[in-house]
Amino acid sequence: MNLDERVLVTNIQRFSLHDGDGIRTTVFLKGCSLYCPWCANPENIRNEVETGSGDAGSRETFGRYLTLQNLYDEVKKDEHFYETKGGVTFSGGEPLLFMEKLVPLLEKFKRDGISICIETSLFGTMESVALACAYCNQIFVDLKILDENQCRTITGGDLNSFLDNLTHVDSVFENLTFRIPLVKPYVTNDENLRKIINLVKKLSHKKVQLIKGHNLAEKKYSCLDKKMYPCPDLTDTELERIARQFTEDGMETEICKV
Amino acid sequence: MSLKTLAKKTVRALFRNTRSHQKRMAVQYYQGPKYTRLPDDERTQQRLCYFDSSAARQLGKLFSSVQIRIDPAKRFQHWIDTGLHVSRYLPLNGACPPNYDLILSNSIGNLIEENRNKRNKVEANNYELLAHVSRYIHRIIVELDRCVLINGNDANKLLQTRRYFERMLTDRAETLEEAFQRILFWSSLFWQSGHALIGLGRLDKLLQGYPRPEGEELTELISRFYEELHAYYAFKSNVLLGDTGQLIVLGGLETDGSYFCNDLTHAFIKSVMGAHLPDPKVLLRVSDNMPEELLELSLECISTGVGCPLLSNDEIVIPALEKFGYTHEDACNYVTSACWEPFSYGKSVGDSNLAHINFAKCLEETCLDDRFVPARKFEDVEDIFFEKLNLEVDKVFNKLDKIKWAENPLLSLFTEGCRESGKDISEGGAIYSDYGILSIGMANAVDSLFNIKKLAFTGDATISLQNIHDAVRSNYGNEEKCRSILSRSAYFGTDEEEVCTLVEKITGYVSAKLCKFTNSMGGKIKFGLSSPSYVEQGKNVGATADGRSAKEPLSVHVSCKQGVPYTELVNFASRLDYSGNKSNGNVLDFFVSPTFIHSNFEKLMLFMKLSISRGFFQMQLNVVSSDTLIAAKKNPELFPDLIVRVWGFSSYFSDLPEQYKDILIQRALDSEKTA
Numbered sequence: 043m044n045l046d047e048r049v050l051v052t053n054i055q056r057f058s059l060h061d062g063d064g065i066r067t068t069v070f071l072k073g074c075s076l077y078c079p080w081c082a083n084p085e086n087i088r089n090e091v092e093t094g095s096g097d098a099g100s101r102e103t104f105g106r107y108l109t110l111q112n113l114y115d116e117v118k119k120d121e122h123f124y125e126t127k128g129g130v131t132f133s134g135g136e137p138l139l140f141m142e143k144l145v146p147l148l149e150k151f152k153r154d155g156i157s158i159c160i161e162t163s164l165f166g167t168m169e170s171v172a173l174a175c176a177y178c179n180q181i182f183v184d185l186k187i188l189d190e191n192q193c194r195t196i197t198g199g200d201l202n203s204f205l206d207n208l209t210h211v212d213s214v215f216e217n218l219t220f221r222i223p224l225v226k227p228y229v230t231n232d233e234n235l236r237k238i239i240n241l242v243k244k245l246s247h248k249k250v251q252l253i254k255g256h257n258l259a260e261k262k263y264s265c266l267d268k269k270m271y272p273c274p275d276l277t278d279t280e281l282e283r284i285a286r287q288f289t290e291d292g293m294e295t296e297i298c299k300v
Numbered sequence: 301m302s303l304k305t306l307a308k309k310t311v312r313a314l315f316r317n318t319r320s321h322q323k324r325m326a327v328q329y330y331q332g333p334k335y336t337r338l339p340d341d342e343r344t345q346q347r348l349c350y351f352d353s354s355a356a357r358q359l360g361k362l363f364s365s366v367q368i369r370i371d372p373a374k375r376f377q378h379w380i381d382t383g384l385h386v387s388r389y390l391p392l393n394g395a396c397p398p399n400y401d402l403i404l405s406n407s408i409g410n411l412i413e414e415n416r417n418k419r420n421k422v423e424a425n426n427y428e429l430l431a432h433v434s435r436y437i438h439r440i441i442v443e444l445d446r447c448v449l450i451n452g453n454d455a456n457k458l459l460q461t462r463r464y465f466e467r468m469l470t471d472r473a474e475t476l477e478e479a480f481q482r483i484l485f486w487s488s489l490f491w492q493s494g495h496a497l498i499g500l501g502r503l504d505k506l507l508q509g510y511p512r513p514e515g516e517e518l519t520e521l522i523s524r525f526y527e528e529l530h531a532y533y534a535f536k537s538n539v540l541l542g543d544t545g546q547l548i549v550l551g552g553l554e555t556d557g558s559y560f561c562n563d564l565t566h567a568f569i570k571s572v573m574g575a576h577l578p579d580p581k582v583l584l585r586v587s588d589n590m591p592e593e594l595l596e597l598s599l600e601c602i603s604t605g606v607g608c609p610l611l612s613n614d615e616i617v618i619p620a621l622e623k624f625g626y627t628h629e630d631a632c633n634y635v636t637s638a639c640w641e642p643f644s645y646g647k648s649v650g651d652s653n654l655a656h657i658n659f660a661k662c663l664e665e666t667c668l669d670d671r672f673v674p675a676r677k678f679e680d681v682e683d684i685f686f687e688k689l690n691l692e693v694d695k696v697f698n699k700l701d702k703i704k705w706a707e708n709p710l711l712s713l714f715t716e717g718c719r720e721s722g723k724d725i726s727e728g729g730a731i732y733s734d735y736g737i738l739s740i741g742m743a744n745a746v747d748s749l750f751n752i753k754k755l756a757f758t759g760d761a762t763i764s765l766q767n768i769h770d771a772v773r774s775n776y777g778n779e780e781k782c783r784s785i786l787s788r789s790a791y792f793g794t795d796e797e798e799v800c801t802l803v804e805k806i807t808g809y810v811s812a813k814l815c816k817f818t819n820s821m822g823g824k825i826k827f828g829l830s831s832p833s834y835v836e837q838g839k840n841v842g843a844t845a846d847g848r849s850a851k852e853p854l855s856v857h858v859s860c861k862q863g864v865p866y867t868e869l870v871n872f873a874s875r876l877d878y879s880g881n882k883s884n885g886n887v888l889d890f891f892v893s894p895t896f897i898h899s900n901f902e903k904l905m906l907f908m909k910l911s912i913s914r915g916f917f918q919m920q921l922n923v924v925s926s927d928t929l930i931a932a933k934k935n936p937e938l939f940p941d942l943i944v945r946v947w948g949f950s951s952y953f954s955d956l957p958e959q960y961k962d963i964l965i966q967r968a969l970d971s972e973k974t975a
Contacts, residue, residue: 057865059903065867065910119795120867123910 043146045110052085052105052135054116057123060298062159062180064128067117071134072105075165076197078186079271080225082259086135094265102265110147121156129157129179138166141173148177161221164207165199171207180217182251183208186229188237196228208245218247224284225255226274235284239291250288254281254299322350322387329385337534337541344383351387355707356425359493360432362386366492368443370458372451375477375524377444377461378484380532386494390706393725395545395637396650397499398490398714400483401506404473408434411713420722422729425709433489440465476512480525487529493710496538497545497638500529500580502645504550504564518563522571529580538638539833540960542578542951545638551594552585553614555632559590566597569609573601578943578950583636584609585617588913592905599905602921603897606943607950610640610887610920613912617642620883620917624826626732639948640830640885640918641736647716649725649821652736652884654703655696656837657810657827660741660854662688663748664842667772673765678753681765685749686809693813700735700819728821735819736884740831741841743792743855746803748845750791768845775843775850787847793860795871803876811882828884829876830857830918832947835959853963857889862970866890866907874915886917887948891971893925920945926968929953933961 050072058068073089074081081087085094085104096102117130130151132144137160151158159180164171174181187193193201211218220242224230229238242250255273263270281297288295326348329335335343344367352358362384369379402411411430418424444462448455464481473479483500490498512518529546536544550568551561565584572582584598598609614632621631621642630644637643641652666672666685675681705726712718712725723729755763763782771779771786791799807829814825831854838853848854858873873888897904911919922945932939936954944953944964953961 055865057867057907059900065903065907119871122871122914123867123907125906125910128906 043150045114045146045150047143047146048107048109049113049140049143050089050091050105051108051113052083054113056120058131061131061133061161062129062182063157064125065120065123066128066131066159067120068131068133069113069117071132071137071140073139074134074136075139076136076163076199078197078225080223080228080255080273082223082256083133083135083262084259084266084268084270085262089135089139092266094262094267096265104266110144114147114150117151117156118154121154124156127157129159131159131161133161136163136166138162138164138170138174141166141170145173145177148173152177163199164204164211166207168207168210171210175211175215178215180219181211181215182219182221183211185220185222185238185241186225188234188241192228208241212245212247219249219251220247221251221253223253223255224276224281225271226276230276230280230284235287239287239293242293243291248293249296250293251296251298252281252285252288254297317351319348319350322348326385326387333541334535334537335382338382338532339534342380342382342532342535344381346383347385349384349386351389356428356432356709358386359429359710360435362493363432363436363489364439366436368440370443370447372447372454372458374528375457375521376481376484376528377440378481378488378528378531380488380491380535382532382535384492386492388494388706390704390726392493392495392706393649393651393708393711394490394495395497395499395652396643396648396711397501397547397549397635397645398486398711399501399506399646399716400486400714401646402714403468403482403486404479404506404510406472407470408437408468409470410472415719420719422709422712422718422722422724425724426713426719429709429713434469437465437468473510476507476510476518477521479507479510480521484525484528489710491532491536495711497543497650499545499547499549499635499638499650501635502549502552502633504562504568505552505560507564508562512564514563518567519571519574522567523575526571526575526577526580530575530577533579536579540946540951540957541955543638543947543949544579544581545949546580547583547636547638548580549583549585549635550609551590552634553587553618553632555629557589559587561591561594565594569597569601572606572608573604576604576606576941576943578607578952581607581949582609583612585614585634586611586912587614592909595908596905599897599901599908603894603901603923605894605923607920607922607945610918610948611908611912612636612640612642612918613916615912616878616915616917617883620879623879624734624881624883625824630732636885637736639832640887641738641828642883642885643734643736644732646714647730648732648734649715649730649823652826653738653832654735655699656738656740656831656833657689657692657696658740658837658841659689659692659745659806660838660841660844660848662692663741663745663844664772667748667769667845668842673769675765678757681752682749685745689806689809690813693810696737697814697817697825700737700817700825703820705821726821728823730821733819733821733823735823735825737825737827738831738885739827739829740834740837741844741854742803742806742829742831743860744844744846744848746792746799746806747790747861748786749802750799751786751789751845754789755785772843772845776847783847786845790861790864792855793858793864793869793872795868795875800872800875807876807882811880814881824881826881826884828878828882828886830885830887830948831855835957835963853959856963856967857887859889859967862973870911870914870916873917874911876917878917883917885948888916888919889945890919890921891967892921892923893968893972894923895925896972897923920948922964922968924964924968926965926972929961929965929968933958933965 052072053070055068058066061068074087091105157179161182163184190201349362366381415423415426550565618631633645634642635645637650637652665688715730717731718729721729756765771782776783834854839851842850942953
C-alpha cells in the first residue's frame with residue numbers, strides 16, 4: 043500500500059483523552075470548509091503552511107507536510123494504550139477534506155485493529171462522508187448554526203448539504219455523538235437552540251456533548267495576526283439551563299468544560 | 301605507613317574511647333534536626349549510652365536505661381527515649397524492613413531456647429540480646445502494673461497491653477492487635493538503637509493469619525497503629541523531614557504467578573487515605589492479573605495527593621531480580637529499602653543508597669576536556685564521556701570499598717543467613733550482602749549529549765562545540781542565546797529509538813563495569829535510575845549542555861521536560877532493560893493536577909492498567925496543582941497538612957527546603973501545560 047502521499051498537519055497529540063473513547067492520538071489536519079469566527083484552532087483553517095510572529099519576535103510556523111507513513115508511525119507508537127476502544131482521531135480543520143487522501147492509511151489502521159474516529163462539521167462532499175462512514179468507528183459531529191442564511195454568512199457553510207450529510211450518517215452509522223459549541227450568541231440564542239433540539243429529536247442518535255466556549259486560542263489568533271471573536275462568558279446557570287433543555291427532550295447530555 | 305601517620309593513629313585510638321570524646325561526637329546529634337525539631341513532649345533528657353566493644357552488651361545497657369512512657373489513653377503503647385543516644389564509631393546496616401515474622405510466630409523464650417547452645421558468635425549474641433530484651437519487657441510490665449494501680453477502674457486497656465507484653469515472653473502472637481503491639485515494640489528497639497530507615501515489610505502477607513475485626517473496626521485499628529508509627533516523625537526522618545523509610549509493602553505475585561492480596565491490603569491503603577499523614581508510606585506491588593478494584597483503590601488514594609502508594613511492577617521487578625541472582629522464591633518475596641530499591645525480604649542487607657553515579661558531572665567534565673572542541677564526530681565526544689564515566693564508577697566503588705559496618709546483633713537476629721553462617725550481618729552473614737547505588741543527572745547528561753549530536757554535528761551546525769565548551773565553562777556567561785537553544789529540546793523520556801539506544805548504552809556500560817566489583821561483605825553492587833539528592837548534588841556540578849546553569853538542581857528520577865505525553869514517557873521507561881544489577885529502583889515520576897485526575901479518573905485507570913502491561917519498573921505520582929503549591933509556599937501556615945512526594949517518600953510541603961518547593965512548583969506548572 044502506498045503511504046507516500048503527503049498531508050498538511052499542524053499537530054499530533056498523544057495521550058488525548060477528550061477526542062473519543064479510550065486513550066487516543068489526535069491528528070490535527072490543516073484546512074477547513076468553514077471559517078467560524080470563534081474557531082478554537084484558527085491555525086487549522088487555511089490549507090497551506092502559515093507563519094506568524096511568536097514570543098519575542100520569533101517566527102512560528104503552522105503546518106508541516108507529513109507522509110501517511112509518518113502519520114502511521116507516530117500513531118503506532120501508542121498502540122499499546124489503545125487496547126480495544128482507543129485509537130486514532132482525525133481532527134482539524136475538517137478531516138472530510140482529506141478523506142480520499144487518507145484512505146490507504148485508514149485501510150492500514152483498520153487492518154491493525156486500531157479504532158478510527160473523526161471530529162467533523164459534516165460540511166463536505168457526499169463521497170467523503172461515505173468514506174468516513176466506511177472507515178470510522180466513531181464520529182463526532184458539530185452542530186452549530188442551523189439558520190441557512192446565518193450559516194452561510196457567518197461560517198461560510200451550505201446548510202442543506204450539511205443536513206443531507208447528517209441524515210445519511212445518522213441512518214448508516216452506529217457510534218455518533220453530537221458536539222455543540224456553546225458560543226454566545228451565535229449558537230446559544232433560543233431560536234437556534236430550539237432548532238438544534240428539534241433536529242436531534244428527529245434523528246436516531248441522541249448523544250450530545252455541550253462544549254463550553256472558551257477564549258484559549260487568543261495567543262494563536264494574535265500570532266497569526268487574525269482577530270478573535272471574544273466569546274462572552276457563559277455562566278454556570280445558563281449552561282445548566284441549556285443542558286436541562288436537552289435532557290428534557292430525551293437527549294443523553296454531557297457537559298464538557300474544556 | 302609513615303611514622304607520623306602511625307603516631308597519629310595510635311593517639312586517636314587512645315582517645316577515641318574516652319567519654320569526653322564520645323560526648324563531643326554526640327553534640328552533632330543533640331544539635332541536629334533529629335533532636336531539635338522534635339516537639340517538646342517527644343524530647344527527653346540528654347543521656348549517652350557509651351560505646352562498648354560488645355555490641356550486644358551495649359544494647360543491654362541501652363535497654364536498661366530507656367525511660368518507659370505509658371499513656372493510658374492510647375490503644376498501643378510505644379515510645380522512644382529520644383534523649384538517650386547510642387555512641388558508636390561505625391555506621392549501622394539498616395534501610396530495610398526486618399522480617400517481624402520471627403517475633404510474631406515465636407515467643408522470646410522460644411528464641412532464647414533456640415540459641416541456647418551458642419554454637420557460634422551470632423547465636424551467642426542472639427542469646428545475650430534476647431535476655432536483655434526480656435529484662436526490658438519485665439521492666440515494662442512493672443511500669444504497666446504501676447499505671448494500672450493509678451488508673452484503677454479504667455485500666456482495661458492497660459491490662460490488655462500488660463498481657464501482650466507478658467505473652468511476648470512466652471507465646472506467639474494471637475491476634476492482629478497483639479501483632480501490631482509487638483511490631484511497634486520491636487521497631488522501637490531498632491529506632492532506639494540508632495538504626496535508620498527501618499521499614500515495616502509485607503504486612504498484609506505477614507499478618508494474614510491473625511484473627512482481626514472487619515470493616516470500620518479494622519480500619520480504626522490500623523489507624524491507631526499508623527498514629528504510633530507517625531510519632532517521633534522528626535527523630536525518624538533521615539535527611540529531609542519525612543524520609544523515615546517506614547514503608548509498608550503490599551500485594552504482589554506469588555511463586556505460582558497468582559496475585560496475592562487480602563482484606564488487609566485494602567485496609568492498609570484505605571487507612572492511608574483516611575489518616576492523610578505522610579508517614580507511614582505504602583508501596584503496592586502491581587501486576588497484570590491484580591484485581592482491578594485494588595488498582596482503582598490505589599489510584600483513588602493517590603488522587604487524594606498523599607503521594608502513595610508507589611506502584612512497583614512485579615512483571616518487571618521479579619524477573620530483573622532473578623537475573624541478578626535471586627532464586628524465584630526470593631525474587632517473588634521482595635520488599636524495598638526506604639524508597640524503591642528492591643531486595644529479598646529478611647535475607648538481605650538493605651543498604652541500597654550508599655552512593656550515586658553522577659552522570660551530569662561526567663558530562664560537564666566531557667565538555668571541559670581538551671579533546672572536546674577538536675572532536676570530529678559525535679562518537680569522539682561519546683568516547684570522552686564514557687572515559688569520564690569509567691573514572692566516576694571507579695570513584696564510587698572506592699568509596700563503597702572503604703565502608704566498614706558496626707557489629708549489629710539486633711538486625712542479625714532478624715536476618716536469615718547470619719545464625720546459619722555464624723557471621724554478623726556487618727560481616728556478610730546475610731544470604732544476600734549486596735550494595736546498591738543510585739544515579740543522578742542522567743537526563744541532564746542525555747539531553748546534553750543529544751544537543752551536541754544534533755546541533756554541533758549535523759549539517760546546519762547551529763552551535764559549535766566551541767560554543768558549548770564556552771557556555772559550560774563560563775556558566776552561560778555570554779551565551780544566553782546558546783542557552784535558549786540548548787534548553788529547547790527534550791530527549792530523555794521520549795520514545796525515539798536513538799534516545800533509548802543511548803540510554804541503554806550508558807546503563808549497559810555501568811552495569812558491565814559494576815559486575816566486576818565485589819564489596820567487602822562478598823556481595824555484588826547494583827544500581828538504579830532513581831535519584832535522590834538531585835538538589836544537593838546539583839551544587840557540585842557546573843553548567844550542563846541542556847541549558848542548566850551551574851549549581852542548579854539536576855533532573856528527577858525517570859521523568860522528562862515539559863511536553864512529553866504520559867504514554868510516551870511510559871513507553872520510554874518500558875523499553876529500558878532493568879534486569880540484573882540494573883534493578884536498584886527505577887521510578888517513573890509523574891505530576892498530575894487534581895482536576896485532571898478527577899475529571900479523567902476512568903481513563904487514567906485504563907492508562908495505569910495498560911502501563912503495567914507495557915512494563916514500567918516503578919511509578920510514583922504527585923497529585924497537586926501549581927496554584928496550591930504556590931499559595932502554600934507564600935503562606936505555609938494556611939497549608940499545614942499539604943503533602944507532596946519528594947525523592948521516594950511523602951512529606952509535608954511546608955517542611956521542605958525552599959529549593960525543593962520551587963522544583964515541585966515548576967514540575968506542576970510543566971505538567972499542567974502538557975496535559
